Amino acid sequence: MMLLFLLISNINQSNALVAWPISQSLTSTRRIPMYTATTPLHRSLLSAHIDENMDLSQITVPDQTAEEKAFLARTATLCEERNLPLEKVKNARDLASVCNSPILPGKVFRIGRVSDATEKDLDILFGQIGVKTLVDLRSPTELKDDPTLEREEVFSNFTDMVYYESGKLVKELGPEEKRMQRKRKRDRVREAVSGARKNTHDVVVGFVDNFFRGEEGEEDDEDEECVDCIAAEKLLQDSARRRNRKERHFVSIMNEVKYVRGTLSKVRKRDIAKTIIKSPTAIISKTARENIKKPFLDEINGGGLPMLNELLLRFGAPGIKYVLDLVSDKSRHPVAFYCTAGKDRTGMIAAIILALLGTEDEYIVEDYSLSANVYAEMNDHKAMVGALSQRSLDAKTFLGAPPQVMKDTLENIRRTYGSV
Numbered sequence: 310m311m312l313l314f315l316l317i318s319n320i321n322q323s324n325a326l327v328a329w330p331i332s333q334s335l336t337s338t339r340r341i342p343m344y345t346a347t348t349p350l351h352r353s354l355l356s357a358h359i360d361e362n363m364d365l366s367q368i369t370v371p372d373q374t375a376e377e378k379a380f381l382a383r384t385a386t387l388c389e390e391r392n393l394p395l396e397k398v399k400n401a402r403d404l405a406s407v408c409n410s411p412i413l414p415g416k417v418f419r420i421g422r423v424s425d426a427t428e429k430d431l432d433i434l435f436g437q438i439g440v441k442t443l444v445d446l447r448s449p450t451e452l453k454d455d456p457t458l459e460r461e462e463v464f465s466n467f468t469d470m471v472y473y474e475s476g477k478l479v480k481e482l483g484p485e486e487k488r489m490q491r492k493r494k495r496d497r498v499r500e501a502v503s504g505a506r507k508n509t510h511d512v513v514v515g516f517v518d519n520f521f522r523g524e525e526g527e528e529d530d531e532d533e534e535c536v537d538c539i540a541a542e543k544l545l546q547d548s549a550r551r552r553n554r555k556e557r558h559f560v561s562i563m564n565e566v567k568y569v570r571g572t573l574s575k576v577r578k579r580d581i582a583k584t585i586i587k588s589p590t591a592i593i594s595k596t597a598r599e600n601i602k603k604p605f606l607d608e609i610n611g612g613g614l615p616m617l618n619e620l621l622l623r624f625g626a627p628g629i630k631y632v633l634d635l636v637s638d639k640s641r642h643p644v645a646f647y648c649t650a651g652k653d654r655t656g657m658i659a660a661i662i663l664a665l666l667g668t669e670d671e672y673i674v675e676d677y678s679l680s681a682n683v684y685a686e687m688n689d690h691k692a693m694v695g696a697l698s699q700r701s702l703d704a705k706t707f708l709g710a711p712p713q714v715m716k717d718t719l720e721n722i723r724r725t726y727g728s729v
Contacts, residue, residue: 400651424457478538562625571620
């Protein structure tokens with residue numbers, strides 16, 4: 310959910326001035342592969358994005374039906390039985406705990422953001438369980454906004470590995486290297502307009518890439534230069550050499566730009582032309598940005614979590630494969646993968662693993678639905694509802710984990726790809 314929140318925040322904050330020829334936008338728009346994932350909203354991560362002056366007494370949390378209350382009560386009971394007894398790391402459980410799971414206990418775990426761990430949490434995860442491999446599924450923007458990304462108590466014994474989707478490469482970071490280095494500032498407006506004039510830049514994709522990124526010109530993982538990298542396949546084949554060390558793998562299976570591109574592929578061209586391309590030299594003002602947001606927000610709210618999962622599978626495929634390869638490597642066990650609260654991207658990876666190993670759909674759906682309690686039990690639930698509502702996002706849609714979402718997702722996988 311954090312990814313979706315950051316996306317809309319970037320749209321709100323952008324001050325870009327972009328000029329586009331309307332004729333090119335209508336003729337060169339290509340179909341773009343689809344999409345995204347989301348992650349949860351820990352208050353510590355959202356503090357920079359939530360309006361401090363928000364009057365929580367004025368925030369109305371959506372009412373729950375009797376059926377929804379009963380559902381949350383059932384999932385709360387199962388969470389007590391299956392979740393690890395951690396204090397701060399949310400939504401953490403062994404995939405062996407899923408009914409009819411063939412996975413051996415103590416090998417593969419799904420968890421929330423691990424850098425929140427207390428001393429007790431660290432003892433359970435790294436002392437008792439002995440987690441050897443961490444897989445961080447978050448986007449570069451989320452990592453940049455995480456003040457605990459390099460927390461010594463948690464990660465000092467881990468070697469950081471960064472997966473680059475472009476080229477399917479992996480880089481091992483040195484002891485003094487950090488995952489998020491400050492990128493050089495780029496003039497995205499000049500770059501976009503220059504490309505349009507040369508008739509070499511796809512206008513709509515150019516708009517997305519330049520308008521929807523952060524104000525400081527942060528690059529996504531596809532733009533980062535991979536120096537001293539090795540092929541991901543070779544790294545995996547050479548895992549025996551690294552069997553005795555702990556590793557943290559950064560695998561961004563979705564980012565904000567991909568999310569917008571995926572949503573854009575579902576918005577009708579004439580709606581794009583109406584809202585984005587106002588004239589041959591349209592200047593994007595605050596009012597225009599509000600108009601531009603509407604078709605995206607309509608599509609996002611209308612598609613809900615099923616669309617998010619659909620786009621995640623389309624856009625995140627290379628990264629998903631890399632994660633599956635890591636999880637299947639016995640020398641990397643125990644392995645734990647996570648996003649922020651471990652609901653959407655983490656839930657998708659867990660579902661794919663379980664389905665590949667033959668677990669029945671009903672039990673995969675049950676495990677996914679346990680994530681519904683992550684947001685329901687957070688002390689700042691009302692603040693999260695308010696933060697989403699301020700950005701015209703349907704809180705009830707995106708803070709939940711309805712069983713039907715995963716049922717539809719599994720059916721869509723088989724319908725689209727033939728099997729898991």
